[in-house]
Amino acid sequence: MLRLNLLQHRHLAACLPLLLAAIGSVSVPAVAQDEGNLYDTPFDVSAGESYFQRQCTRCHGQDAKGNDETGAPDLTGSLRRASSDAGIFSIIRQGIAGTAMLPVPIDTPDPTVWQLVAYINSLRTDPANIDLPGDPAAGLALYNGKGDCARCHMINGRGGRLGPDLTLVGEQLDPEELKTALTVPDEDVAPRWWTVRVTQRDGSVVEGLRMDEDTFGLRVIDADANLWSFRKNEIDSFEVNQSSTMPSYTRTLTENEIDHLVAYLFSLRKEN
């Protein structure tokens, strides 16, 4: 069984294609003046949530984390199509041309849209509001030293290719999710980081990460980062293992060290 140090959280992997798709998009011109949201009290957030539950959850999901089936993006992390309240307002008001994102009904009052903006803002974890027990600098040392994380993960183009890129992981996972990924890595493994064992017709076996599987084929990355492609009707059999290849760090790091590592990973965001 291939064992690698990986951070393989489903939310991270699930977000990436949509977020990447959004990078190249044309930004929507803001029609609202960006003078801040006057409707951002707890009452407004609650009203915005009610509206969201009714009008938006079919595509964006009950938890606003997006939906592979509808193609709707995760709204709980950084938003690539809007960087301000006015930008979010405009997307809600105008929709996004060429996508399934429709505008709200034309008679929806502006305060309702602003309440929706307030609710969407409330979904994101503002790092300024979080006081973490760990020390990011100590976490960095652990990342490169005892944790040996760079063997499998890349940050800013440096590191291994056998785990998710962590350059912006602080925007994609909150501290609790990061801690779970380090301590209970089997909890929520994205399919990209499952493993597969392929038995070929001559009896030889290829084992590695399940890069992708479709109706007719399988692609596997072995421990040396070699890519193997198979047609399903040309192999003897294959088995998929949905557990993580990353070991739990509860065995190798102390609780304090895990806190440091979480603090470092949470600091990995665009503004840093």
Added chain:
Amino acid sequence: MKRTAILLLVTAFAGQAMAQQLREAPITPAFTPVSWDRLMNATDEPQNWLMYSGTLDSQRHTYLDQINRNNVDQLEMKWAYQIPVIDRAETTPLVVDGIMFITEAPSNLVAVDAVTGRQYWRYDHELPDDIRICCGRNNRGVAILGETLYMSTLDAHLVAIDARTGNVRWDVEVANYASGYSKTAAPLIVKDKVVTGIAGGEFGIRGFIDAYDAETGELAWRTYTTAGPDDPNVSTWSGDSWRTGGAGTWITGSYDADLDLIYWGTGNPGPDWNGDVRLGDNLYSDSALALDADTGDITWHFQFTPHDVHDYDAIQVPILADINFQGQQRKVMMWANRNAFYYTIDRTDGDFLAGKPYALQTWAQGLDADGRPIRAPGMEPTYEGVVVSPAIGGGTNWFSPAFNPQTGYFYVNAFDGEQRFFKRDEDYEEGDRFTGGGGQYIQAMDTYNSAIRAIDPATADIVWEFPIQPRSTAGIMSSAGGLLFSGSVDGYFFALDASNGRELWHMSLGARVHAAPMSFAVDGKQYVTIAAGNVVYTFGLRD
């Protein structure tokens, strides 16, 4: 000043378009008008695909056999037509004497040469800015009678269009879009009428099936699909909940000329996931209806999911066939429902003949002798959420199944999914969503099984399955060449052996397939067409 300038600019562009239309005056080659007699005998001219499901019995089976098990691996792409508006294509084109009619998102129609894919004319339906649609800007196809095409539009209109030129003959408002009504399905021609359904089950509409005079656009009859005060079954709705009870009719039905009955499926009761405000069976939601073709009267009904709280629409194309059932020849209707049960029903009277799950389900313990589900306890949506199979998308959904008269099998794209179902309290407000809850996947899509499953309608048993990863939302076409054609969300278009599900050919088209295949022939050459992403592809054998 600025507004005046913009107005002038818009007027100038509109004028340009009109001038271009006048200059070009596009027209298709002449074709023999498609009479009702031709539609009733569509199997006699398999070179044409004359209606959404191919024939009135909706078997989606082509009698062309030039492309068959022995040569399907020699298929190659002949042409591709790019749909200019980017959205997802769910269309099944029609072909009449070498002319193909393709509907596009949001509510447009184009006529092309079926051999080359080059355009003759196009019709762009003007839509208001604030249409209410639940699930994407889709259109699934048109109907034809004589030289006129009939198309549903997202603003809940029915439009009659001259098939030679694309000019509008008439345009009627079927319902008020601002209240949440919309139209996406291909109409069905029955005699001299255009029979058509309505969408909007997520907006608290009151569903119906309409028939319009094909010549004038005048409403001939309307049958509501939530029982009102003039129907004793109004007692299956608590209070006035039938008024906002949904039961949309958003996929095309079928017709049996011998029985003179129209068969049509109905969608979920509204609100979808909170049944507390609409106690009772909620007839005729989630039902198969048999309607008198001349009056629209409901001759019989069969409700698959009484008091549905999971959005298990009976929005599937009813497939009609005469089969041997327990030693007797029976006129049956075959139906793989969104609720994950397959049913064989006597289509003369609606009697339940056989039924079993064809996909993973946890909401029912089984079916009783009448085909009514025996509910499993604890499966109703809650405020906190409860995990139930199938998922909201169902064991299958609207995408077309198929029947092959040679193998005697019914084929369906099946999905073994699960979701966490929630309910919430919600008041009805006209034009707003009225769903009372929702659902959430709890695992990655790759976790679930999906497959094309072949079912023996005499036993309701699954005969074979072809696994699909991760799943399919495409229709299936069967062929006299012993083939099944279908597609998948991983962007493949493929052919299987209809007798055993063996893979024979596939090609990656690079985008999700949401449409159903169809087949036609021109000058003795058979073609197969499928829409994937925003492109319509046509394949034929290598020359």
